[in-house]
Amino acid sequence: MLWHDGRLIDGTTLPFDLTDRGLTLADGVFDTALALAGRVAFADAHVARLVASAEALGFSVPADAARTAMHALAATGDRLAIRTTVTRGIGPRGLAPPPDPRPTLFATAAVSDRRIAFAPLRLWPTAIARNETSPLARLKTLGYGDAILAARDARAAGFDEALFCNTRRHLACAGTGNVFALFGDRLVTPPLGDGVLAGIVRAVVIAELAPACGLACEERSATRAELRRADAVLVTNSLRLVAPVAAIGDTAYATDHPVLMRLIAALRDRVAAECGVPASVVA
Amino acid sequence: MLWHDGRLIDGTTLPFDLTDRGLTLADGVFDTALALAGRVAFADAHVARLVASAEALGFSVPADAARTAMHALAATGDRLAIRTTVTRGIGPRGLAPPPDPRPTLFATAAVSDRRIAFAPLRLWPTAIARNETSPLARLKTLGYGDAILAARDARAAGFDEALFCNTRRHLACAGTGNVFALFGDRLVTPPLGDGVLAGIVRAVVIAELAPACGLACEERSATRAELRRADAVLVTNSLRLVAPVAAIGDTAYATDHPVLMRLIAALRDRVAAECGVPASVVA
Numbered sequence: 085m086l087w088h089d090g091r092l093i094d095g096t097t098l099p100f101d102l103t104d105r106g107l108t109l110a111d112g113v114f115d116t117a118l119a120l121a122g123r124v125a126f127a128d129a130h131v132a133r134l135v136a137s138a139e140a141l142g143f144s145v146p147a148d149a150a151r152t153a154m155h156a157l158a159a160t161g162d163r164l165a166i167r168t169t170v171t172r173g174i175g176p177r178g179l180a181p182p183p184d185p186r187p188t189l190f191a192t193a194a195v196s197d198r199r200i201a202f203a204p205l206r207l208w209p210t211a212i213a214r215n216e217t218s219p220l221a222r223l224k225t226l227g228y229g230d231a232i233l234a235a236r237d238a239r240a241a242g243f244d245e246a247l248f249c250n251t252r253r254h255l256a257c258a259g260t261g262n263v264f265a266l267f268g269d270r271l272v273t274p275p276l277g278d279g280v281l282a283g284i285v286r287a288v289v290i291a292e293l294a295p296a297c298g299l300a301c302e303e304r305s306a307t308r309a310e311l312r313r314a315d316a317v318l319v320t321n322s323l324r325l326v327a328p329v330a331a332i333g334d335t336a337y338a339t340d341h342p343v344l345m346r347l348i349a350a351l352r353d354r355v356a357a358e359c360g361v362p363a364s365v366v367a
Numbered sequence: 368m369l370w371h372d373g374r375l376i377d378g379t380t381l382p383f384d385l386t387d388r389g390l391t392l393a394d395g396v397f398d399t400a401l402a403l404a405g406r407v408a409f410a411d412a413h414v415a416r417l418v419a420s421a422e423a424l425g426f427s428v429p430a431d432a433a434r435t436a437m438h439a440l441a442a443t444g445d446r447l448a449i450r451t452t453v454t455r456g457i458g459p460r461g462l463a464p465p466p467d468p469r470p471t472l473f474a475t476a477a478v479s480d481r482r483i484a485f486a487p488l489r490l491w492p493t494a495i496a497r498n499e500t501s502p503l504a505r506l507k508t509l510g511y512g513d514a515i516l517a518a519r520d521a522r523a524a525g526f527d528e529a530l531f532c533n534t535r536r537h538l539a540c541a542g543t544g545n546v547f548a549l550f551g552d553r554l555v556t557p558p559l560g561d562g563v564l565a566g567i568v569r570a571v572v573i574a575e576l577a578p579a580c581g582l583a584c585e586e587r588s589a590t591r592a593e594l595r596r597a598d599a600v601l602v603t604n605s606l607r608l609v610a611p612v613a614a615i616g617d618t619a620y621a622t623d624h625p626v627l628m629r630l631i632a633a634l635r636d637r638v639a640a641e642c643g644v645p646a647s648v649v650a
Contacts, residue, residue: 086385096457100383102369102473108452109511110393141512142519165460169391174379177448177477179511179518179542190385194460213534217496220512227510228392228462229424229503235462236425251496251534259462 085160087153087191092160096192104188106171109179110226112188113137114169115150117284118196118322119158120359120366124166125322127154129284137223138170143185145170153191165196165323171226196323201367202348204330204339205319207247207258208238209308214248214256216279221250224281231259245319247332250279254305261321262286263329265306265314266299266343272314275303285320288354289347297346308332316341325367326351368443370436370474375443379475387471388464389454393509395471396420396428397452400567401479401605402441403642403649407449408605410437412567420506421453426468428453436474448479448606454509479606484650485631487613487622488602490530490541491521492591497531497539499562504533507564514542528602530615533562537588544604545569546612548589548597549582549626555597558586568603571637572630580629591615599624608650609634 086093105111117130124130131151138145150168157166168191175182212230215221234246238259246259255274257263262283264273271294274280294301311317317329317337326348328339338344356363369376388394400413407413414434421428433451440449451474458465495513498504517529521542529542538557540546545566547556554577557563577584594600600612600620609631611622621627639646 088385096386097382097384099380100385101380102371102383102452103379103475104390107387107390107454108397108450108509109515110509111512111515114391141516167391167460169385171390177450177475179515180522181515181519192386192460211500212502213498213500215496215498215501215513215534217494217534218498218513219495219516225512226391226393227512229394229508229510230498230501232392232394232462232464233424233502236464239463251498251500 085157085193087156092156101174103174104171105173105175105181106169106188106226111141111181112169112171112226113141113224114167114226115224116322117154117166119164119166120355121162121361122159123359124154124158125355125358126284126288127151129287130154133282133284134168134170138187140219140223141172142181143172143187145187145189149189153189157191157193160193161195163196163198164193166191166193198367200323201325203324203327205245205327206243206331207245207329208241208243209333210234210237210246210248212248213251214279216250216256216277221279222276222281235259249308254278254307255311256280258319261319261324261327264289264318264320265311266316266341267314269299271299271301272306273301273303274305278305283320284322285325285351288351289320292354293347293350296350297343299343316344318344318347325355368440368476370439375439384457386457387454388456388458389452389471389509392462394424394464395452395454395509396424396507397450397509398507399605400437400449402447402449403638404445404644405442406642407437407441408638408641409567409571410434412570413437416565416567417451417453421470423502423506424455425464426455426470428470428472432472436472440474440476443476444478446479446481447476449474449476481650483606484608486607486610488528488610489526489614490528490612491524491526492616493517493520493529493531495531496534497562499533499539499560504562505559505564518542532591537561537590538594539563541602544602544607544610547572547601547603548594549599549624550597552582554582554584555589556584556586557588561588566603567605568608568634571634572603575637576630576633579633580626582626599627601627601630608638
């Protein structure tokens with residue numbers, strides 16, 4: 085199912101201009117949101133981030149259209165991953181954007197497996213650095229090549245996901261999520277300047293769930309060595325929500341730490357309230 | 368003009384599956400070649416690089432189709448930039464590629480301005496690092512976001528193009544070309560391991576033109592400080608061919624250095640021979 089130009093369309097194929105810079109140069113941004121029972125969790129935050137990301141690249145996303153697309157697709161299933169993509173639109177050959185870009189917006193919905201919510205993950209430390217010197221490391225742009233390569237290596241090594249450090253060897257993020265480490269009653273997560281996407285669930289954990297669970301939350305740089313001493317590690321993203329990390333390479337972590345369980349319960353309730361469903365529907 | 372699925376098509380719009388991973392994740396590679404009077408310069412090298420790049424990402428490009436596309440488009444104009452794009456094809460949500468990818472191949476042609484060949488360039492040193500820790504830094508993938516941002520900054524600062532160093536502060540490349548520095552009768556260019564694309568003209572300079580011009584050519588790391596002491600600097604790519612660098616930030620360089628002039632003359636002759644045209648047609 086596809087949303088484009090104001091309407092829902094069966095299938096995913098459309099007339100498309102192959103000089104669209106999203107396709108030719110990865111010149112665009114996207115967002116992935118969870119929808120339960122017809123409602124998008126944290127919809128305003130998702131739309132706001134999409135608009136801000138495009139702004140950072142220098143073009144405008146019509147927020148209303150993005151919101152309409154997400155809501156229209158949300159109504160087409162019970163538990164959906166909604167992906168909204170905005171590119172800078174078509175352009176002539178070369179890197180220079182057209183002076184007056186006409187962005188392309190489309191969105192797709194796919195069934196989201198309930199079992200990935202809160203499921204433990206094993207992370208493989210990739211040798212590919214997250215490039216925090218680029219503003220793009222903080223934006224959800226279309227350029228996912230490094231994450232694809234690192235995920236391939238992780239799976240080949242028998243792990244679920246890659247873990248990235250940045251060029252200064254500070255902890256950055258998982259291939260598709262933010263990372264938090266727990267030390268006693270403190271949560272630590274890398275600041276955006278370390279090459280980290282401003283995750284929607286990350287923000288909810290920092291602003292709401294950590295305080296509600298009696299945890300201090302610090303946005304600061306951390307090293308892999310420090311991470312080895314963590315009491316627990318977790319990955320956040322909009323579909324996995326909070327994933328307990330069972331291992332990073334050969335370092336094992338408890339996935340049933342009581343603080344983790346409190347965070348999971350709090351996020352389950354929060355998402356349930358967002359979507360107007362019982363907590364048991366979330367996971 | 369577009370080539371797709373075995374034939375030339377007017378315009379650039381086609382039915383296209385918006386779940387194509389080239390569009391959703393920049394999961395693909397491309398090539399840009401110069402065609403003069405119906406013939407593609409260094410066609411075999413371009414096709415071989417495209418095939419090898421896709422191979423590095425883990426999917427296959429049909430070399431015959433790529434060659435056919437380039438040649439078919441070459442015949443549609445006098446002086447063309449031919450862009451051949453290959454993506455991994457459609458895939459389900461998420462990073463994991465489909466087990467049996469069916470790559471998407473298409474190519475476009477655009478008139479290439481004769482005046483850019485051998486034209487001087489002024490380079491702006493960007494603070495965005497070329498991420499040599501990623502294998503993708505050596506491949507012409509669809510992920511051109513950093514180059515777009517850096518080019519925007521370069522133009523805003525009154526320059527033509529960005530110059531990248533890598534995360535170790537070694538010289539890497541221009542946003543759309545390889546860099547060589549001249550010291551006496553030695554040319555120095557960064558090795559691929561420094562995060563550099565295996566440029567087609569770069570290879571011709573190293574293997575043929577430098578020796579023919581009596582120059583030693585070293586592939587080795589260089590710093591920006593070293594670059595400041597160069598007698599001349601040049602950028603190579605398939606459309607600009609050899610571009611004398613007039614400035615890098617506030618460091619000026621001679622664009623009429625006799626060695627540069629010899630290299631330009633040698634490449635003009637070489638491209639003319641490739642395309643079966645008089646040297647005066649090249650530039």
